[in-house]
Amino acid sequence: MLNSAGTVISAVTLAGGFAARAWFGDAVADGIWLLGVLPNVIAHTVTSVKSVFRKQAGVDLLALASVVVALSLGEFLVAAVISLMLASGRALEDYAQFRAQREMTALLRHAPRQAIRQEQGNWVSVGVSEVRPGDRLMVRHGDVLPVDGVLACAGDLDESALTGEATIQRRAAGEAVCSGVLNAGSVLEMVAHATESDSTFSGILRMVAAAQAERSPLTRLADRYALFFIVVALAVAGASWLWSGDALRVLAVLVVATPCPLILGVPVAVVSGLSRCASHGVLVKGGGAMERLARASILFFDKTGTLTRGTARLVEMASAPGEPVETPLRLAASLGQGSSHVISDALTMAARQRGVPLASPKGVKEQAGAGVEGIVDGCVVRMGSSDYVVGDATLPTWAGAIEQRIRIGGMSAVFVGGDGRLVGILALADAVREDTPRALRLLRREGLVRQAMLTGDRRDLAEALGTMLGIEEVYAAQSPAQKLARIRAARHDGVVIMAGDGVNDAPALAAADVGIAMGARGAASASEVADVVLMVDRLDRLADGVRIARRTLRIARQSAVLGMTLSLGAMLAAGAGALPPLAGAILQEAIDVVAILTALRAALPARQERKATLAPDVVGRLKAEHALLEPIMERIRVVADTLPTLNCEAAHSELLALNRSLSEVLVPHERRDDLHLYPEVAQLLGGEDPMAPLSGMHREIFRLTSGLEKAIAAMPQDGPSNEAVRQIQRSLYALEAVVRLHCAQEDELYHVLEKMEPKRA
Incomplete structure (x- = not known):
């Protein structure tokens, strides 16, 4: 807000000074320009002093020096121009960062505020803070358990907010339960064993606050170039003074040395990258989060609701x-x-x-x-x-x-x-999720090779999923505190991303360098503490966010380096006396424009970003057809399982019925896809023959169904022999496996094509 006000003041006084010069002369104009410069000088002096005490050389230091020198030499117009650039750059940066304030309001809204306590035989609503150990409480359907305690009767509990396990848990009378758990069944009673402050949910709140407080803010990207640039600028200015003794040359050097390419170019690139991410459904909360996302090398996932x-x-x-x-x-x-x-x-x-x-x-x-x-x-x-x-x-x-x-x-x-x-x-x-395998592949391609799963689910479920998805690090049965400890330990090895969607993930999201929340369906508390929120229910958009963040950081560096290179050339010209201060200020503005235009490339899609899309009605039809294939796939397995137990007549009848389903439904569906759909998809994907693997699976399906048809046709009326039964069983099991795998691959591909950006005109 302060920098925005400074920008407005600088712009108004700069324009007012030009008007005053035309009407009242230079003295009045200089006074107006001075009025516009002084508030910015005071504000940025305070900022620069703080940076010096933190042993950080900020980009504002050199700009502030040039403003002070300009004022001391009476070059008020030059000072006003520099002041405007300085304030507007800070305002742009504020705009890029204003979403980064992570509040816990949603997490606090989830916390129970009322409890129903038994008092002298009556049920009375009281504040949760009034509950004491030993109190008998009633929890209605859909309410959250207010404190930790023990059930007085059996109940169905949704513990996913704390454990991440998706299934409803049946808890018997006498079992310990935690606050923050949802009553998914009928009304139940419990006995409190802890106060509100000592209960599980309050502990999670404290962990979130501590994790947020311990993470130090990232130094601005522009500040990293500042020290080198300041040293070079002062060296050129000092050489110019020793060579000529002309103070105006020193001012001219400082004017063109004002790091506006850093002050403006880098924030413009960051804001453009944030906009580009938002267009992909990835809400990045500020430039610091964008830079950390670009530098990340370690990826942790929650399981339930994130990978599944x-x-x-x-x-x-x-x-x-x-x-x-x-x-x-x-x-x-x-x-x-x-x-x-x-x-x-x-x-x-x-x-x-x-x-x-x-x-x-x-x-x-x-x-x-x-x-x-x-x-x-x-x-x-x-x-x-x-x-x-x-x-x-x-x-x-x-x-x-x-x-x-x-x-x-x-x-x-x-x-x-x-x-x-x-x-x-x-x-x-x-x-x-259909997009999970693709998301993991894309994230590995972006350099996030170390991928780990953190989940509150059972070990057998977690390890089975990890094996299927190729995730080598699997940590199961993890409490929020254990997840937090894993994240803290991993941060010693690199920049860590944590993706989750539940209340139990909030501490880990806050502790990670970059917290990713599944905002479309996840808990609001996770979105509040996260740095990045996926606003669409697709994990593969995280790969888009990482790719855009890295490209944004690359473009920001390019714009900064280009601007500084041009400024260095202008400094040498100014030091040689070929560039007076006002002309230097105008040239610096041109350099700023070049740096900004370079930075604006971050708002444009990269060349490799595909614009192809498959019509939603086509995808809907394909999904509906795959749903109709499910009973056939199940029938294939059932027939294979029961075939040895059937009598000859029943076996013959079952196989004929199954063959009709295969020849009338399954085979025509796959032929239509191969002849009509695959050429269209291949054209969208590009390349020589991108659908060859899936088309090859069609060939295998046709081979197996044709072989079954021949075997059934050759079967005698009194049923198949034992050897024929074993052969048909092998073919049926193979057919079911191939069709299921093929449908899963098609579902993943069509899911991707359905959600890609439409072609631009």
Whole structure:
């Protein structure tokens, strides 16, 4: 604000001085220029003195010296011009930095403020600060636990804000719970074991504040060139004085030596880079954050909500022998329409995406932490835990094997029963974002080779994800304090980026050199303490931000070096007496324009930035077709699993039905893509034949389906032989693996093309 006011004063008095010179003469004009110069001289003298005490040579020091010399020699116009450049450069820098004030307002808004306490048999609302250990508290659905304590009854808790684990946790009576956790089930009661100040959430607040306070501010980029430039300028000025003894020559040298290319060019480049990042959905909070982002060499990620979607997604279905494979999903999703649970929502969405017809449920009853019951098409349906669905009965052999596979795979199992018998099992998991593999590849290409995962999730889940994504450093079951310690230790090895989206990530984000928040869907507290906020729900935009930051820093240096080189030539001319002070000031303005125009390149896209895009309706159609392929892929696996157990007639019937799905749905889809879509995508991507690998997978799909068709056609009416069954099983497993991998690759590619910048006119 002060520098903006100084810029306005300098501009107004400079223009007023010219008007006064025309009307009233030089004396009045000099007085007006002096009035405009003095406030800036005082303000920047204070700044320069502070810089000297901090042992930092700032770019303002030489400019201030030239203003003082100009005033002492009566060159008020020259002083006014320099003062304007100095104030406007500072104002530009303030504009680039004003977003960098990191407040904890959102984090504080998340903190519970009221608690419901039992007093003489009545429930009374009190301030959280009034809660004492031993108080009995009631927590309603959707409320945050106010203090640390112990549950008086079982409850369903959403602990993702503290642990990062996406699934709802069932906690039994007597289990310890932490403040900041959300009650995702029915009303529960708890006994407080700590006051507000001693509870977990308050500890996180204190860690955030301490982490922010310990990180020292970065020296301005322009200041790094200042010492060299000051020494050169003073040397030329001193040589000029010794050579000629002319004070005006010294002033002329100082005028053209005024580091306006640094004062103006560098902030212009930074502001341009900030604007360019914003156009990509990357909000960078100031020039310091931009420079740290450009210099980063170490990258830490949270898992849930950052590398993964953070929401449950159906990944596998298994039905009881003799039941159609879609039956468990149809019953569960129909019943789920009457439930507000997140798992019910996930199942209903999955069914709609796959085109499964749903019925209206009746008499839906929800038992917190256990499951949901209701009537669907006259059938009493239950879904939830195994105990809730099958009771004390022993799980069938087929169900036990599937449950074990689901748990080994780190997924959650939802059991579905109808009229008292187990119908099927649905597996849900937190799926990897489509853009995560590409984002990690691009970030490695930008030099962020050391990549590590910090997560509160279980070790087996974290290590499985790390192996899949090629992340060698995996730190699981990490508390906010442990994450903070990891970040602090890594900062000794280089500039550290930390990307996260939850309250539990806030201390680590504040401690890192660059905190990256997933602002589109992440916790507001993470966005408040972060240096960079991804405003779109895409991790690969971080790679865009790093690339733009590095290019911005490179352009800022180029503009500074170019401006200083031109200024050095002007200094030599001024020292030789060929350039008087006022002409030097005008020439310096021309040099400033060159430096600013060079810096403005940071606002333009780089040559390698692609402008191609795939029409959103095309991507939507492809996603819908892939959703229709899911039941076919599941059917391939189910047939392969059950084929040895079927009698000859059933095996023949199942294989014929599967072959019809392959020949009528799967193969035509892949042929359409190969003949019509891939040429269009190849043209957008450029290069000789960019779609060759994916097209090659089409060839493999066609080979496998053709082989299956021939094997089924050659099969006798009484069913396949044992050897034929083994051969068909191998082909089915291979086909499922190839189709799933192929669809995942296409999803990633189309997701990228859908979100790229549209072509410019």
